[in-house]
Amino acid sequence: MTKHVGPPDPAETTGAAVATIAVVGVLGVVIAVLAIFRPGGAPDPEPNRTAADVAIVTPSSPSEPAQSVRAGRRVTAAPTVEPQEVGTVGKELRKKTQKVVAQEPTTFRVATFNVLGASHTKPGGNKKGWAPAGTRMAWATSIVTSYDADVIGFQEFESSQVSTFLARTGGRWSVYPGNAGDPRNSIAWRTDTWELVQGATVPIPYFRGRTVDMPYVRLHNLASGQDVYFINVHNPASTGRWGDNERWRDAATAREIELINQLHAENFPVVLTGDFNERDEIFCKVTGSGAMVSASGGVASGGTCLPPPGMGVDWIFGSSVIRFSDYLSQRTGLVQRATDHPFVVSTATIPPLGAR
Template structure:
């Protein structure tokens, strides 16, 4: 339907021309304002902002001042240098991509490049950490190791078989701890370490950790291994059922310890083979069986993973146990003597021993009189896990 003109012109009179100049002027003014908003200098508002800088915070993998997950607190100078180089490269990339009028695709490509660079830098840092750890695990580690029969509490308590000149277990444990500290002992194999003495030791010598503790009962507690917690951490532990007096089996400890500073690892084992006494009878058969089991197990452990093995114990034998341990050429004694088939024991021997496999070097062997702390001396030596070729 057509609309009628509400005020038609009079017949014969010309129609006036429409006035269009006013709307055109308005459009020109609006266009001028918009044009000025794009090119009015620093501090653009709204859509005139730099596309590259406005999207950086929203792009996955954008640079952050927070440390990467898993990095820990400290970084090496090399790692810091890598990150500085990466950040400089990022800034250069940002400069290339930050021209006015850059497309969104170009900004996304720049962000992807930054993410790839950060990933490669993280790979370099990880590779360096792994390399440093492997190098540390090949370096020598030195410490002091001891074997110490501390004379069980039952021997000096009521009904015990030791003379009254031996103090009770409490004062004797204080003396034993003093000997460990005074000689800088880092690892010690205890024998006759009864549950009361275990409790005294853990309460008074908190710098040491123990295995098996009391976890295997009052029989196995007598053969604990203790190590200085600041020097070693426990990686793995198991026991070996060793025939004791009369052939009864008692679980004795074997532990894999790792250096807290280098990551070097070594096996430590501690044994007490049965003695011949009027009360226990002749136990030569069981000692021989025990020695065979101990040597076979530890030789196998050493061959299996290559970690050095250190053995402490009261073996109740002198030349016999020395010759058996050293015959295969794998173990040597901290006290000296030969290694291999032609057995030449050291000139002075105790029934208490420290042996080490290949990969262990001993020095400074000593026999320290325990006085009234025990009826056994403490034997100890410096041990070095030699450099891995």
């Protein structure tokens, strides 16, 4: 005889539902209390979640990460990872990182200055009526001091002028190569700000293609620890006496750009100063690749070259990481009595390594 099961008792069904709701409610309260008072008092990483987002986590098996159902989605909880001891390499890396973060920008005043060589104003020279070189160099030294320059590229810096400059600065400046080599193109720096790491010369075509050794130095900034390469050059002019030297200026520029690329490969910023005897052409060639900028402004990118207004032949260029400000090309006052070129100076700022 077949036994038929009758419809469920409404009272029993209601009782079971109430019991189920009560159990779920208790579990919810327990979970909420545990979340609020969990060890360490860490805040809930998801403070805006709703009740529907509360996850009940259950391990699938001892070897599997716990899983939960959150708002209809199954989520895998991150497994617990024990902290590891930082080894020697890690500690050294942390020290280096902290050092980079603590670094200050490297800020300095860089100038280029053609001081009109002594041979031009000596008896029989081609600049009659000018003061003698010793007097002019004394004025030039005063100019350098008054504008707070601390690195200078000198052109036409002949032996007697080097001696006058060093005597009047009393050991506060060093010069490379100065009278230890061909001094006409030299780089000078304040000894309380910079330290020489290395110095060298590169042969650059000059009048009629005759090469002249021109200097570049790697200086270490004592305040920031930043090393910077400085190059100083003098490219040949086209004059009645020496003829058209456009060909040799082009060759000189190519060699200077080659040196810039070589030094950039060492991952140090580069500053190029000099009397280039060119205006828009030298600007476009040096800055055209985007690796270098001019302290006087101008734009060269994507095949477009817009040189800065009021260009002269005396330039300061620097790696694109360098920010230039306070650019000045001064021709008046004592400058016009000391030389037939302007005194060109700018403030350069190199951001710390971690900020580039």
